[in-house]
Amino acid sequence: MTGWVLIVDDEEMIRENLKAYLEDEGLGVAAFESATHALRWLRDGTACRVCIMDMRLPDMDGNAAIRILHRLYPEMEFLIHTGSSSYSLPEDLRAMGLDDDRVYRKPLGDMAPLAAAVRALAAPREVRP
Amino acid sequence: MPKPISLRQRSRSTRPPAGVPSRVAWIRSLVWFLPVLLALPGIADAEMGWLSQDSIDFHGFAEKVQFALWVVVPAIMLVVVVLFWSWLLYRQTARRTRQLQRELSERRRVEMALRESETRFRDVTEAASDWIWEMDENLRFTYLSERFYALTGIAPQYVLGRTRWELAGVDSAADPQKWRRHRELLEKHLSFRDFIYQTQLTSNQKEGRYLKVSGKPIHDGQGRFRGYRGTGTDITEQVKAETALHQSELRLRRIIDLVPHMIFARDSHGHFLLANRATAAAYDMTVGELVNRSHHIVHRVDEEAERMLADDQEVIESWTSKLVAEETFTDHAGQVHTLQTMKIPFTEPGLNEAAVLSVAIDITEQKRAKEEVARMRLYLKNIIDSMPSVLIGVDPWGYITVLNQPAEQAGGVSWEAAQGRFFGEVFPQLEGQFEQVRQAIRHGRPIKTPRMTLEVEGELHYADVMVYPLMADTASGAVIRMDDITARVRIESMMVQTEKMLSVGGLAAGMAHEINNPLGAILQGSQNILRRIGPDMSQNRSVADALGIDLNLLNRYLQERGILRFLEGIREAGTRAAKIVADMLSFSRRSESRFALVDVEDMLETVLRLAASDYDLKKKYDFKRITIERDYDPALRAVYCDKTEIEQVILNLLKNAAQAMAEEGTPSPTITLRTLHEPDYVLIEVVDNGPGMDDKILKRIFEPFFTTKEVGAGTGLGLSVSYFIVTEQHNGRLSATSKPGQGSRFSIRLPRIREALP
Numbered sequence: 001m002t003g004w005v006l007i008v009d010d011e012e013m014i015r016e017n018l019k020a021y022l023e024d025e026g027l028g029v030a031a032f033e034s035a036t037h038a039l040r041w042l043r044d045g046t047a048c049r050v051c052i053m054d055m056r057l058p059d060m061d062g063n064a065a066i067r068i069l070h071r072l073y074p075e076m077e078f079l080i081h082t083g084s085s086s087y088s089l090p091e092d093l094r095a096m097g098l099d100d101d102r103v104y105r106k107p108l109g110d111m112a113p114l115a116a117a118v119r120a121l122a123a124p125r126e127v128r129p
Numbered sequence: 130m131p132k133p134i135s136l137r138q139r140s141r142s143t144r145p146p147a148g149v150p151s152r153v154a155w156i157r158s159l160v161w162f163l164p165v166l167l168a169l170p171g172i173a174d175a176e177m178g179w180l181s182q183d184s185i186d187f188h189g190f191a192e193k194v195q196f197a198l199w200v201v202v203p204a205i206m207l208v209v210v211v212l213f214w215s216w217l218l219y220r221q222t223a224r225r226t227r228q229l230q231r232e233l234s235e236r237r238r239v240e241m242a243l244r245e246s247e248t249r250f251r252d253v254t255e256a257a258s259d260w261i262w263e264m265d266e267n268l269r270f271t272y273l274s275e276r277f278y279a280l281t282g283i284a285p286q287y288v289l290g291r292t293r294w295e296l297a298g299v300d301s302a303a304d305p306q307k308w309r310r311h312r313e314l315l316e317k318h319l320s321f322r323d324f325i326y327q328t329q330l331t332s333n334q335k336e337g338r339y340l341k342v343s344g345k346p347i348h349d350g351q352g353r354f355r356g357y358r359g360t361g362t363d364i365t366e367q368v369k370a371e372t373a374l375h376q377s378e379l380r381l382r383r384i385i386d387l388v389p390h391m392i393f394a395r396d397s398h399g400h401f402l403l404a405n406r407a408t409a410a411a412y413d414m415t416v417g418e419l420v421n422r423s424h425h426i427v428h429r430v431d432e433e434a435e436r437m438l439a440d441d442q443e444v445i446e447s448w449t450s451k452l453v454a455e456e457t458f459t460d461h462a463g464q465v466h467t468l469q470t471m472k473i474p475f476t477e478p479g480l481n482e483a484a485v486l487s488v489a490i491d492i493t494e495q496k497r498a499k500e501e502v503a504r505m506r507l508y509l510k511n512i513i514d515s516m517p518s519v520l521i522g523v524d525p526w527g528y529i530t531v532l533n534q535p536a537e538q539a540g541g542v543s544w545e546a547a548q549g550r551f552f553g554e555v556f557p558q559l560e561g562q563f564e565q566v567r568q569a570i571r572h573g574r575p576i577k578t579p580r581m582t583l584e585v586e587g588e589l590h591y592a593d594v595m596v597y598p599l600m601a602d603t604a605s606g607a608v609i610r611m612d613d614i615t616a617r618v619r620i621e622s623m624m625v626q627t628e629k630m631l632s633v634g635g636l637a638a639g640m641a642h643e644i645n646n647p648l649g650a651i652l653q654g655s656q657n658i659l660r661r662i663g664p665d666m667s668q669n670r671s672v673a674d675a676l677g678i679d680l681n682l683l684n685r686y687l688q689e690r691g692i693l694r695f696l697e698g699i700r701e702a703g704t705r706a707a708k709i710v711a712d713m714l715s716f717s718r719r720s721e722s723r724f725a726l727v728d729v730e731d732m733l734e735t736v737l738r739l740a741a742s743d744y745d746l747k748k749k750y751d752f753k754r755i756t757i758e759r760d761y762d763p764a765l766r767a768v769y770c771d772k773t774e775i776e777q778v779i780l781n782l783l784k785n786a787a788q789a790m791a792e793e794g795t796p797s798p799t800i801t802l803r804t805l806h807e808p809d810y811v812l813i814e815v816v817d818n819g820p821g822m823d824d825k826i827l828k829r830i831f832e833p834f835f836t837t838k839e840v841g842a843g844t845g846l847g848l849s850v851s852y853f854i855v856t857e858q859h860n861g862r863l864s865a866t867s868k869p870g871q872g873s874r875f876s877i878r879l880p881r882i883r884e885a886l887p
Contacts (some may be wrong), residue, residue: 013650014651
């Protein structure tokens with residue numbers, strides 16, 4: 001398999017719906033309501049390729065969480081899923097290789113494009129263009 | 130030629146003295162008489178051979194005759210001569226006596242005359258203002274006639290024995306040069322005339338007398354200089370009169386020099402006879418330099434000089450004064466003045482020649498002021514004409530006095546035609562303002578009627594009407610000012626709406642996150658439900674099999690009960706809610722960070738692709754059936770904007786056009802995309818050949834929630850959002866023109882200058 005997909009979102013139904021859709025796509029998904037929980041799970045040694053990150057989290061800002069994760073797991077790729085209309089990517093995140101295509105705005109009427117993006121990022125690196 | 134005259138007088142004399150003319154005649158007759166005497170005896174004297182040769186024949190007789198001839202004839206002749214001589218002497222003596230008598234009486238007469246003349250001279254000398262003076266060889270006065278003492282009041286002892294300069298101490302101190310010359314002249318014993326001086330023995334004397342003296346040196350028989358003799362005149366009164374005249378002249382001179390206007394006189398040849406200082410100053414000369422100069426020479430501008438002299442000539446010829454109301458005059462510095470000149474002919478005293486006296490007043494300032502007034506009047510008229518307000522000036526009785534241009538247009542009548550008519554007759558919509566006119570004049574303050582509703586050509590218009598009294602002293606009345614504020618009212622209402630939407634936008638931004646999450650749950654949830662009840666997915670089948678459920682049957686059940694349709698309804702409603710939230714978010718102001726240089730053509734092509742893929746079967750239009758024409762300005766490349774926002778605007782316009790044409794069934798639907806490089810803006814136009822719209826709709830299309838679509842087909846926010854994006858977020862303009870049946874044109878103008886952006 002291509003490894004785990006990490007979802008961090010404090011809204012339970014969003015988290016569950018994304019998890020359900022991606023699992024239906026045959027992906028291994030771990031979903032957490034906070035960055036702290038996600039980090040604890042990662043520290044247990046689970047390898048994870050892609051993370052779908054919400055911005056407004058109970059314990060910290062999504063951007064900060066991405067920075068921490070990137071420092072700890074440089075191989076990890078990020079997708080941003082936010083309900084904030086005014087969100088724009090900070091420069092340092094862009095420097096990590098993130099762009100506006102990685103930003104998905106709630107509500108997602110169709111999860112297929114997000115699933116496709118996850119699949120593409122989870123694929124072995126040499127296959128990616 | 131006195132000689133011939135005297136000869137002639139003598140020959141004409143009626144009484145010539147006897148004997149005087151006959152002295153010559155006597156001698157001549159004697160010459161003739163002698164041969165007659167010799168011939169009388171008939172004897173020819175031989176020795177008088179020159180008489181006759183025949184006398185030789187009578188010889189004897191000849192001796193007697195010879196004797197007679199030698200004795201008798203000389204004796205006779207002697208007697209004759211003596212007689213003649215004595216007569217002659219007598220004649221001479223008589224003449225001489227007469228002459229002496231005459232001379233004697235003549236001398237007596239001359240002596241008489243001399244005595245008379247002496248008396249006369251003495252009388253004249255004593256009576257005249259002149260006196261006689263004499264000096265000795267040391268130039269000291271020896272004699273002064275009585276007249277001197279009488280006239281000057283100086284006693285003889287002060288004068289006799291003194292020199293002239295000793296009598297004029299003050300004067301000689303004042304002008305030593307004059308006196309030195311006079312003294313030198315006297316010492317050289319030369320005669321002099323009209324030497325003027327002032328006698329003043331001491332300075333404390335009240336007033337000296339002015340004297341004028343002339344003198345001649347006297348020489349005795351041997352030619353030795355004996356002194357001087359001469360006459361003197363007291364000219365004090367004359368000097369005083371002259372001094373007074375001189376002072377009066379000076380005063381007049383000062384007066385004309387003080388006058389700031391140019392006063393001058395020129396003769397008929399254009400020479401200055403007189404000029405005051407102002408005139409001289411205009412030529413940068415002194416008065417002395419200017420006088421006697423020709424006007425031609427001093428005046429710099431020939432044509433001006435010609436004209437002025439021609440005027441002079443005219444005045445001289447007609448011998449009447451002339452007022453030159455305005456003439457140009459260029460002074461020495463090249464500055465052009467305007468003069469008003471009065472020219473008066475006169476005869477120059479002394480010269481007896483015609484001349485012209487001119488008084489020129491510099492009216493440059495007045496003229497400028499006058500022109501300024503005229504200019505100002507025109508300017509004020511322009512101002513009131515250029516004012517967009519309707520201005521109607523009325524008198525206290527409401528009769529029109531003034532209309533400005535907008536008023537002429539509004540009333541459909543010219544000012545001239547409206548003058549004197551009652552304003553309510555020309556402007557029926559304002560008739561009700563007559564009471565306000567009276568009030569304004571009575572109370573002296575303006576009265577305002579805001580937002581008065583009027584009907585203009587069947588449409589409702591708003592107008593602010595202000596009546597204000599005229600405050601001028603000379604004219605009373607009022608001015609009615611009317612401003613059509615319909616457009617402003619409309620804009621104001623739209624601004625109110627926009628403000629409302631802005632607050633909604635602000636609210637939406639704060640709430641978006643809270644709404645988007647549940648919406649996400651709804652939409653994602655319904656997607657998962659639909660996916661997980663379908664029979665296609667292997668996971669569904671395995672779970673169903675484990676539970677012993679036939680998925681196909683389940684699906685049929687859901688279909689039968691309309692559950693799938695309800696689910697689809699939830700999904701659609703969620704989508705629409707999400708769209709409304711997104712639209713409302715557009716009303717919030719964005720940060721500039723999204724702005725970037727965007728290639729206009731690329732952007733338009735992207736939007737066309739989006740539109741093509743967006744066709745909606747339900748909304749019954751197919752974008753692929755529409756002809757797209759591109760009219761891109763090659764000069765135009767990039768524009769600085771928020772790309773996604775402008776894309777949204779253009780997409781919205783394209784969809785509206787497509788939808789309108791589809792609804793109307795336009796035969797060959799065409800949309801033209803046009804770009805144009807304008808000086809300040811980048812113009813993007815979306816033009817369709819659809820049904821268009823009437824004015825009433827056109828005026829309202831940008832209002833939020835205004836829609837012509839059926840309920841549920843649109844949010845009614847599309848164009849207002851577009852308007853907001855273009856005008857508020859980009860500081861641009863969005864306008865629409867349309868006519869029913871003639872398509873619509875939407876114009877987006879985005880500022881080219883980055884500084885003009887928000």
